[in-house]
Amino acid sequence: MNDRFLRALAREPVDATPIWIMRQAGRYLPEYRATRERAGDFLTLCKTPELACEVTLQPLARFDLDAAILFSDILTIPDAMGLGLSLNEGIGPRFAHPVRTRAEIDALPIPDPEQELRYVTEAVRLIKRELSGRVPLIGFAGSPWTLATYMVEGGSSRDFGKVKPLVYADPDSAHALLDKVARATTLYLNAQIAAGVDAVMLFDTWGGALSADAYQRFSLDYMCRILEALTPGTPTIVFTKGGGLWLERIAASGCSAVGVDWTMDLGEARARVGERVALQGNLDPAIMLTTPEVVAAEARAVLDAFGAGPGHVFNLGHGVTPAVPPENVRALVDTVHEYSRRYHRD
Amino acid sequence: MNDRFLRALAREPVDATPIWIMRQAGRYLPEYRATRERAGDFLTLCKTPELACEVTLQPLARFDLDAAILFSDILTIPDAMGLGLSLNEGIGPRFAHPVRTRAEIDALPIPDPEQELRYVTEAVRLIKRELSGRVPLIGFAGSPWTLATYMVEGGSSRDFGKVKPLVYADPDSAHALLDKVARATTLYLNAQIAAGVDAVMLFDTWGGALSADAYQRFSLDYMCRILEALTPGTPTIVFTKGGGLWLERIAASGCSAVGVDWTMDLGEARARVGERVALQGNLDPAIMLTTPEVVAAEARAVLDAFGAGPGHVFNLGHGVTPAVPPENVRALVDTVHEYSRRYHRD
Numbered sequence: 001m002n003d004r005f006l007r008a009l010a011r012e013p014v015d016a017t018p019i020w021i022m023r024q025a026g027r028y029l030p031e032y033r034a035t036r037e038r039a040g041d042f043l044t045l046c047k048t049p050e051l052a053c054e055v056t057l058q059p060l061a062r063f064d065l066d067a068a069i070l071f072s073d074i075l076t077i078p079d080a081m082g083l084g085l086s087l088n089e090g091i092g093p094r095f096a097h098p099v100r101t102r103a104e105i106d107a108l109p110i111p112d113p114e115q116e117l118r119y120v121t122e123a124v125r126l127i128k129r130e131l132s133g134r135v136p137l138i139g140f141a142g143s144p145w146t147l148a149t150y151m152v153e154g155g156s157s158r159d160f161g162k163v164k165p166l167v168y169a170d171p172d173s174a175h176a177l178l179d180k181v182a183r184a185t186t187l188y189l190n191a192q193i194a195a196g197v198d199a200v201m202l203f204d205t206w207g208g209a210l211s212a213d214a215y216q217r218f219s220l221d222y223m224c225r226i227l228e229a230l231t232p233g234t235p236t237i238v239f240t241k242g243g244g245l246w247l248e249r250i251a252a253s254g255c256s257a258v259g260v261d262w263t264m265d266l267g268e269a270r271a272r273v274g275e276r277v278a279l280q281g282n283l284d285p286a287i288m289l290t291t292p293e294v295v296a297a298e299a300r301a302v303l304d305a306f307g308a309g310p311g312h313v314f315n316l317g318h319g320v321t322p323a324v325p326p327e328n329v330r331a332l333v334d335t336v337h338e339y340s341r342r343y344h345r346d
Numbered sequence: 347m348n349d350r351f352l353r354a355l356a357r358e359p360v361d362a363t364p365i366w367i368m369r370q371a372g373r374y375l376p377e378y379r380a381t382r383e384r385a386g387d388f389l390t391l392c393k394t395p396e397l398a399c400e401v402t403l404q405p406l407a408r409f410d411l412d413a414a415i416l417f418s419d420i421l422t423i424p425d426a427m428g429l430g431l432s433l434n435e436g437i438g439p440r441f442a443h444p445v446r447t448r449a450e451i452d453a454l455p456i457p458d459p460e461q462e463l464r465y466v467t468e469a470v471r472l473i474k475r476e477l478s479g480r481v482p483l484i485g486f487a488g489s490p491w492t493l494a495t496y497m498v499e500g501g502s503s504r505d506f507g508k509v510k511p512l513v514y515a516d517p518d519s520a521h522a523l524l525d526k527v528a529r530a531t532t533l534y535l536n537a538q539i540a541a542g543v544d545a546v547m548l549f550d551t552w553g554g555a556l557s558a559d560a561y562q563r564f565s566l567d568y569m570c571r572i573l574e575a576l577t578p579g580t581p582t583i584v585f586t587k588g589g590g591l592w593l594e595r596i597a598a599s600g601c602s603a604v605g606v607d608w609t610m611d612l613g614e615a616r617a618r619v620g621e622r623v624a625l626q627g628n629l630d631p632a633i634m635l636t637t638p639e640v641v642a643a644e645a646r647a648v649l650d651a652f653g654a655g656p657g658h659v660f661n662l663g664h665g666v667t668p669a670v671p672p673e674n675v676r677a678l679v680d681t682v683h684e685y686s687r688r689y690h691r692d
Contacts, residue, residue, distance in 0.1 A: 159631070159632060159667055160632055161632060161635055161667065161669060164630065164632035164633070164635070165632060165633075165635045165636050168630075168632070168633050168636050168640055168644065169636040169637060169640050208609065209609075210609070210630075211608045211609060211611075211630050211663075212609060212610060212611040212614070213611065213647075214630070215609075242588065242609070244590070244591045245590045245591060245609060245610055262557045263554065263555075263556070263557060263558060263561075263588070263591060264558060264591055265557075265558040265559065268558070284510065284514075284556075284557050284560070285505070286505060286506055286507065286510030286511060286514070287510070287511075287514050289507055289510070289511045290511050290514050290515040291515060294514050294515050298514065301559075317557075321505055321507065323507060
């Protein structure tokens with residue numbers, strides 16, 4: 001197996017910096033759009049293991065990526081809890097039954113991953129078979145806080161005008177909700193691990209919207225709890241978008257690697273975490289909208305910022321967007337592999 | 347005059363921590379909504395000095411605030427440059443003529459603040475007369491980078507899919523645009539100062555969307571240039587939302603105070619800037635949606651985080667939102683004044 005990705009997570013020497021890209025199986029690829037068209041809608045694509053497997057593998061056929069990531073969505077858990085998810089491009093996710101009262105929180109079931117979420121573990125097993133050891137497969141889940149924002153708001157939000165008042169005015173109910181989501185997420189990720197994923201990532205997309213103190217109590221603490229309860233030996237990545245101020249605390253969460261968005265200089269990030277964890281990131285996704293030449297130059301700048309030695313998984317600072325030309329992704333992947341070799345010589 | 351606000355900006359002793367609130371003249375006040383209704387639309391409200399004066403003074407009649415802020419909008423400058431601004435609640439700002447090519451950038455005029463923006467300086471003169479020295483008046487402008495995002499995108503944006511590629515792929519054109527906006531902003535703020543404002547604030551709402559390096563070159567450098575060219579002796583506040591990672595650099599910009607959003611612990615912020623500048627902030631605006639009791643408790647926590655001594659202007663970490671009950675604003679203002687006295691004894 002190409003084990004650059006797993007070696008980098010363990011901060012072991014590699015020949016070149018590994019790279020994968022958040023949302024690498026996505027709308028910027030014409031072959032993805034074709035499969036998506038066949039599926040009819042996004043949720044059917046997620047829930048049909050054969051199709052999820054197909055789109056997971058598409059970017060690997062095109063680019064020399066060092067890891068695959070399960071094609072799925074962070075909202076599968078609340079969907080399995082009965083909130084009635086619909087995902088429409090342009091509008092974003094919507095829940096038919098948002099959760100707002102203590103009674104609604106207490107009534108939430110904890111899904112059995114091999115029952116209500118079996119389509120996910122089926123997809124993992126299929127993908128692992130199809131990959132046949134070429135590259136590792138990453139499983140993932142949303143952080144409890146991030147899932148809670150969607151579950152309480154009923155969809156995307158700019159100001160979190162419902163979930164934040166819940167947190168501040170009724171912290172007991174907020175903790176009851178987060179505790180339940182954390183327990184469901186632990187079962188879910190352990191089922192993904194049992195099905196074969198080689199590493200798992202927690203996406204804390206909205207942790208950065210919290211205050212320093214609230215982040216600790218309502219997001220990071222629950223991610224720590226999940227990390228502690230995962231099948232031992234599984235490499236883990238925690239990514240809090242906008243979490244740069246709290247880097248040391250995230251690095252102490254028990255994860256193998258911290259995902260870093262593009263607002264932080266990667267050299268500074270490395271100086272702050274020292275030898276504790278690997279780092280994943282952190283090119284501004286907007287750079288992918290320019291030209292192969294600009295992409296290559298900016299990728300080199302990120303590699304220069306990290307510098308020599310192991311412990312870096314290259315990625316964007318957030319997901320690749322639909323308008324990105326695939327040739328820019330090729331330029332990125334190839335530049336990272338070629339240029340980074342100078343930083344991995346003995 | 348109640349000079350707590352100006353004394354705090356100068357880090358001089360005060361009897362109690364001063365407070366004003368971003369967007370304090372706004373939709374959460376029924377009297378604002380009534381004036382707005384009379385004006386017909388938001389832009390007419392901005393462009394009619396009598397009405398702008400009226401809404402500027404409304405929150406001061408209700409609450410014991412320590413400063414007034416000119417009622418206006420950061421997009422007045424691009425509007426005066428001929429971009430054709432429309433502001434619709436729900437949709438957000440839109441420009442009929444966005445600026446994208448080098449030719450369009452080079453053709454942009456620099457507005458004369460006493461001509462195309464005379465409605466602003468007129469409003470300042472009116473408000474100063476009506477205030478008759480009760481509290482200081484804050485003038486403001488958007489940062490060049492923040493204005494450029496709207497001018498290039500044509501409105502609000504999530505990913506900055508047009509302005510960021512301009513910055514990365516054609517930095518010369520981006521600098522030409524930012525230079526022009528910075529020159530226009532300098533004239534505009536100096537005209538506000540000549541008309542009577544007692545301090546000015548730069549709102550860098552979208553600086554936090556940039557990488558560390560791009561922030562320096564495309565946002566902070568232009569704010570520094572403006573600060574250098576302002577009428578000497580004017581107290582200044584720079585607020586980059588999401589700029590916590592770059593606090594020391596912002597503190598070295600030449601401003602009197604740095605605005606801090608709610609993601610940073612204010613005690614840590616103070617430790618990082620030392621005696622260089624005052625700090626303004628930083629309650630999470632979402633807390634204002636709870637109850638007077640929760641608001642009071644969280645306000646005390648912010649005051650405790652800053653601790654004893656001068657140099658703190660209390661504010662939210664971003665603007666107050668329309669659904670906030672006015673009684674929560676009263677609880678905030680009164681708590682800040684009462685509770686902070688313990689931190690200002692000799």
